[in-house]
Amino acid sequence: MIVGDLFGGDLADNHYMIMPKLLHGFARAGCAVHAFNDREVARTSTPFRSSAFGRPAANRKLIAVCRRFQPDLLLLGHCELISNETIQSIRGEMENVRVAYRNVDSLDDQPNLDRIRRRAKVVDAIFVTTALPLPTFGSDNTAPSYFIPNPVDQALDGGRCFAHSNQENDLFFALDEGHANTERANLARSIARRQPSLRFDIRGIDGRPSLRGAAYLQALTNARMGLSVSRQNKHYLYASDRMSQYIGNGLLTFVPRSTGFNDLFSEDEVAFFGEREELLDKLTHFEEHDGERRRVAEAGWRAAHAMFASERIAKYIIERSFDQPLSESYPWPTEISNQTAVRPISRSSGDF
Template identity: 30%
Template sequence: MRIIVCSPGYKNKFAGFYYAFDKKILNGLIRAGHNVIHFRDREESRIAHTKVLAIGKTRANLSLLEIAEHFRPEMIALFHADVVTNETLTKLRTAHPGCLVVNVDCDALVDGHVMTRMVARGPVCDLSFVTTAGPALAALRASGVPARYIPNPTDASMEDVDAFAADEKNADLVYMSSYARKAAQWRFLDAVAAAAPELAIVRYGIDKQRLLGRAYFEALKRARAALNWGKHNDVPFYSSDRIGQLFGAGVCVAMPRGSGFRRFLGEEDALFFDGAEDLAARLRRAVADESWRAIGRAGQARYRALFNERRVAEFLVAAATGDDVAGYEWADL
């Protein structure tokens, strides 16, 4: 298919976030044999607007229409494409009958603003995809938006370290985030440290000082285990895209049992826990007997087999075109 992917480019934080969700799907679509153009809507707007934001947004939308006129897309895939308007998408659909429009959002649907923007985009889309399942996804569908669950992909060309094989370590557990200093997520880490003071626990990203780029993966490589923990740990099958990065990097991933991911991953693939003390005890054992290596290796292999960038991209296309997706383990969510 001829596909235009509309998503952020490589400016500002995205300069170091080249392994974002949309870039993996972009790779997956190309590797699956599709002809793909990457339209970087925010960069197009910045280039055009000089000091008048509205002018930049208008010109960016005109640029998308011009590209489509020549390319004649069969699908438009939106990934947080905030600059692209519904009016432009309506014009595209009129000019190119049969062109499918899909919208993908990897933020938590339980956050009100995410639901609002998905519902607002829904009328001009054939299908929407979210990384949240359960009641929130049911509510989105009930609002009249055709929607499916899509997992966070991993890409071996991006998550290109094998932490399980590295010997130089400075952390028994690492946590990467950008929450404010007083956030509950850091307090949870404090509780783990208090329960196992002998363990080396390293944290990055307090007060939005995110670790990005190669430094991010080098830090994962130096860790035995990494914590996948956020604001919505009990929302069915939701995780930030951090989950794909951690499993892809081959680090032993520690994550809460209530997340739902045990449907896809076994006890041999991750360090599932029920609270801070439970995590401390399990991590202590994994460090002592070095089982973190086997868990990291198995978790990477399992996650890549299920959720690699090509397979997730192929699911997106198949679901949008109405093909059979029963073979995908998450298709019934």
């Protein structure tokens, strides 16, 4: 059972995000899956359509749903309306249930660390999308912590940009509105300024509105290449989910080498770069050599759909949550805990 913000008031704006992909993955892995959207349940439980007023009802209803559904695994997303006391009540009634917490935000963000510390008190496993030695989440925490990559889903990541050369744009990069003065936005402006021949679709800044839902996917697949730059590019194997969206839909994806993803992908699958000049040189090269762009993009697409398939990540979450032996040698680091990492990493974010 998945608890979080999916299939609710966003009206399908976020239908390709991580939680729907995991739901698909669990279903393909043979699980009966039920989704509980705490925000939507809270809003519809009060005539005021208020999450704050509906919070007690959402907690009561989650307990009621668990009684009816009897889940083996409760996977928590960013369901901040659900209290730890509610999770404890569910555990008290269903002594065999396992509870896992999935967090995909940056570990540099203090409020996010606080969210993890709060959940660490009541869950059996924590899954994060950064392969770092994790901070201590509190002396009362006994939950091991593991890395998972952002999933790619065969149904939701259906683009094949490598198969075409008639896209309207050469390079796609999307930001949420409100990030106009960030390092990422300035990098995008610099590319557009220094390579005016490049048809660059920048979203979320300079009067170009951000996109959601099918409109976002249509714009993404109307480009040949994608720029994957996150808020933080210095942590081992951390990237926003735009990276999996771009590679998963067949764009040749440009990724900072400082993220360490070159340990999972080769230079023949992803366009890695260090300093800004290398990025600009590679953009020029692939703009002029479309056959090579298509070849590398397809290789990356095949690698991502194999390595990061949503059902494979769902299976890994199940095995770790139930303390089972791993059924395969997973390609990503599997021995992350609160104290240790696969290897020490010291990287700068690069000269963007």
